[in-house]
Amino acid sequence: MRSFFGPGTDTLVRKIRFVRLMVLTSLTLLAAGVIAACTTADASPDQPIAFSHRAHTENEVECSFCHAYVERYDAAGIPRVDLCASCHSAMEGEDPEMQKIFEYEDAGNEIPWVRLYEIPQFTHFSHKWHIRADVGCQECHGDIGQSDRAVRHMVYDMDWCVTCHEAREASVDCVLCHK
Numbered sequence: 001m002r003s004f005f006g007p008g009t010d011t012l013v014r015k016i017r018f019v020r021l022m023v024l025t026s027l028t029l030l031a032a033g034v035i036a037a038c039t040t041a042d043a044s045p046d047q048p049i050a051f052s053h054r055a056h057t058e059n060e061v062e063c064s065f066c067h068a069y070v071e072r073y074d075a076a077g078i079p080r081v082d083l084c085a086s087c088h089s090a091m092e093g094e095d096p097e098m099q100k101i102f103e104y105e106d107a108g109n110e111i112p113w114v115r116l117y118e119i120p121q122f123t124h125f126s127h128k129w130h131i132r133a134d135v136g137c138q139e140c141h142g143d144i145g146q147s148d149r150a151v152r153h154m155v156y157d158m159d160w161c162v163t164c165h166e167a168r169e170a171s172v173d174c175v176l177c178h179k
């Protein structure tokens with residue numbers, strides 16, 4: 001075969017293989033990029049209701065009024081639709097985004113908010129102790145309280161946790177954060 005097609009064929013086959021490899025590589029990179037997009041900083045997923053933190057904090061609704069567990073438990077908590085309705089049912093206006101609250105409530109469904117921050121199952125984080133140590137929400141969540149649309153301030157990795165722990169002389173024992 002080889003001699004029949006002449007010496008150029010090998011190079012051609014190699015070229016085709018190379019091109020195929022490049023296509024595969026770029027497809028893999030593309031897929032990795034799509035996955036990375038869900039876990040990158042500055043990402044701002046579409047939410048089921050265009051919820052503005054600013055509209056609420058400007059009206060002096062405290063963070064802990066909605067994220068009610070933040071001072072006492074590990075998780076901060078996302079408010080249930082009943083809490084939204086408790087204020088909004090007393091408010092005038094036809095804002096379609098506000099109306100969605102009642103659509104979820106009437107259907108007996110919670111609002112399916114898309115999460116921005118989540119650390120892996122094998123790690124442990126507790127809001128309570130950070131709030132007690134006077135670490136502000138903003139240090140970890142940026143200016144979400146002043147924003148009209150929630151943006152993931154940063155991606156949390158172990159370095160980030162450990163760097164602050166070292167700076168604040170908090171423990172860096174593996175078992176503190178790893179179950």
Ligand code: HEC
Nearest residue numbers: 049050051052055056059061079083084087088097098101
């Ligand atoms: C403590 C009372 C209170 C609670 C609880 C509350 N809101 Fe509001 N909400 C307000 C006030 C006050 C405004 C500002 C109204 C205005 O500017 O006219 C507002 C404004 C809004 C707006 C309009 C935003 C804009 O851009 O003007 C939406 C949408 C909204 N709220 C959704 C929600 C959702 C969803 C929840 C539950 C997670 C919720 N609210 C919980 C009091 C509340």
Ligand code: HEC
Nearest residue numbers: 051056061062063066113114115116117137141144145150
């Ligand atoms: C009126 C209720 C309300 C108030 C007040 C409020 N939040 Fe929220 N918060 C929400 C809702 C609803 C979501 C989910 C929708 C979103 O991400 O925009 C949320 C999402 C978040 C998230 C992202 C959580 C995740 O992993 O998806 C953070 C962080 C947060 N809030 C911090 C704060 C801070 C800090 C304050 C005070 C400066 C505050 N919130 C005040 C209702 C509230």
Ligand code: HEC
Nearest residue numbers: 063067070075076077078117118119125130135136137140
């Ligand atoms: C030391 C950093 C740090 C501080 C300070 C902090 N958070 Fe968080 N927050 C996190 C981490 C990490 C997660 C993800 C936790 C997880 O996946 O278990 C998170 C998750 C959240 C969530 C998602 C839902 C949930 O139930 O946990 C909300 C809401 C939130 N934080 C609100 C707040 C508010 C409000 C404050 C201030 C009162 C605050 N956080 C202070 C690091 C912090």
Ligand code: HEC
Nearest residue numbers: 124125126129133135139156160161164165168170176177
């Ligand atoms: C901005 C600074 C800062 C960041 C970022 C931070 N921490 Fe902490 N953390 C502290 C401080 C300060 C304490 C000490 C609190 C004390 O001494 O009670 C602490 C304490 C803890 C504790 C001990 C609570 C307990 O049960 O005794 C755990 C667990 C913890 N952090 C996990 C984490 C994890 C996981 C991350 C990253 C996702 C993280 N921290 C990011 C400042 C930070």
Ligand code: HEC
Nearest residue numbers: 119120123156157158161162165171172173174176177178
């Ligand atoms: C202050 C909290 C904290 C401490 C202390 C800590 N870790 Fe972690 N570690 C984390 C968090 C949060 C993650 C997950 C972050 C991520 O997904 O990148 C993690 C991830 C890891 C991973 C998985 C890395 C990966 O890329 O998937 C290993 C392995 C690990 N830690 C080992 C250790 C060892 C060993 C120690 C002690 C020398 C330690 N950790 C101490 C918070 C901590």
